[in-house]
Amino acid sequence: MKDDVFVVVGAGQAGIQVCNSLRNSGFAGQLILVGDEPILPYQRPPLSKSFLLGEIDEQRLFFRPQTHFEKQSIEPLLRTKVIAIDRLAKTVSLEGGRTLNYTKLALTTGTRVRRLDCEGADNAQVHYIRSLDDSIALKNKLAEVERVAIIGGGFVGLEVAAVTRKLGKDVTVYEAEERLMGRVVSAMLSEFYFDLHRKNGVSLHMGDRIDRVKVCDNTLEIYANKQHSLDCDIIVAGIGAIANDEIALEAGLNCDRGIIVDNRCLTSDPDVVAAGDCTVHYNQFAGKPVRLESVQNAVDQAKVAASTMLGGEAVYDQVPWFWSDQYDAKLQIAGINAGYDKYLTAGRPEDNKFSIFYFKDDSLIGADSINDPSSHMAVRKIMTTKIASMVQIQENLDDLRSFAQQ
C-alpha cells in the first residue's frame, strides 16, 4: 500500500472528494491531484448564485485551505493538464512533457460548457459560467452594463436571470424549447418558474432559437428565427455542457458522451475509476443510463470510486438530489421524474410553498419541492428504504417524515 501511487485527474468537487475519502479510509500511499485550473478545488454552485450577486467573496468558495493538502499529504498539481493516458504502461502524460506513474487512476474531469455556435457567437461579449474566472468576468461586466440577454432557460441561465434582475438589469431570456428547464422538471414546475420570472420583470421568449449575433458599435443585435429580436449589451449563454471524456476515449475506455462506469464507479479498465459530471452510469432510479450534473452525484460517486480504488465493496445506489435558488424560491429535486405517469401535489404554488410527487407504475420516483424541505428530505428517505404507492403517499401527506421512518 505504501508504494502505491494514486493519481486523480481533475481537481473539482469529485476530485477532492476522492482524495479526502481515500485518506479517511487510511490510504497511506502517494496521492496526486492533477488539475488544469490555477487554484485549489472550489464550489461551483455559488458561481451563478451568491458569488455572482456579490454576497460572498472568492475565499469562501474553496472546499479546503492549502494547509489541508499539506496535512493530508495530498499533492495538488495545479495549472496542469493531463493530455494522455497509457493504460499499458500505467502512466499519464502531462502538458509540458512530464509523465506520472499510477497504480490506480481516478478520472474526475467534469464538463465544459457547450458554446453557442450561431453566426457571430464567437464574440467577447458572449459569456458562459463554468469556472470561477468565468463568474468573475461576468460579475465585472455586469457592473458596467444594463441590458442582458440570457440564452438557455435551464438552471444556470435562470439563476443568472434571477441574479441580474436583483442587480436591477434589463433581462431577456431565450429558450429554444417550449418550456423552462424542460429537460429536468415537469410542465407544472416550468409554468411556476415562467410566472416567477415574469413577475420579477424578466422578459421571456419561448420557442425562440437564436441564429445570429451582430455587433453594432457597443450593442449586440440578437436575431431569433431569422428576425431581429433584441438589442443588448451582453449575452450569457447557458445551453448545456459536454463531458470531458476525450482522454478516456483516446485511451480506449468505453465512453458514450461521458465515461461509462458501473455501480462501483469502475471504467472498462479495472485500474481506472471515474466519478462526477464526466461519467455516464446506469441509474436505478432513472431506469436507464444517465449523465448527472450535480453535487450529489459528484460526492457520492467519488466516495464509491475511492472505495473501489482500495478494493472495497461500496456501490453507488444513492437517491439523486439537486437544488436551485431563484429569487425567493428554493427548488429541491429528489429522484428522477422522467417517464412519470401520475403525480400528486401538496401545498399551493400561490403560497410559494408546495411539492409535486411523481409516480410511475404506481410507485414514487421523485418529487420537486419549492420552499418545502421537509417533503424533499422525506422523499429522499422513503426512496432509499421502500417502494411507496400513490395511495400511501396521499394518506401520509401530513406526516411524510414519520412514514419515511416506519
Add this chain to the structure above:
Amino acid sequence: MSKVTYRQADGSASTIEVPVGWSLMEAAMQNSIEGIPAECGGGCACATCHVYVEEDDMSKLPDLSDMEGDMLECVAAERLPGSRLSCQIRMTDEMGDLTVTIPSEQF
C-alpha cells in the same frame, strides 16, 4: 473578531476566529475542521452542516428561518434544542464568542 470553538463528538476541540459575515460552516471549512461535510455549500439544501449550540449561546443567534427549521427536522443525528445548521449562522459584530458541538453523524 469573535472566536468560535468547535467541539468534536470525541471531545477534542479547536477554536478559531470567524470573520464578520462568514457562516460558522464556512469558517469550519476554511480551517479544515472535520465533521461538517456541508454538501450544498451553504444552500440550506442538504442538512449536513448540523451543529449543537451551547445553551448559553443560543440567545446570541439569529432566529430560525422556516427553511432552516424544516431542514433541521431532517438532520441525521438527533435534533436537540441547540440544533442549528452552521451554514445559516453568520457571524456579526455583536454575536461574540460561541461554542458548538459537531454531531457524530451528518448522513
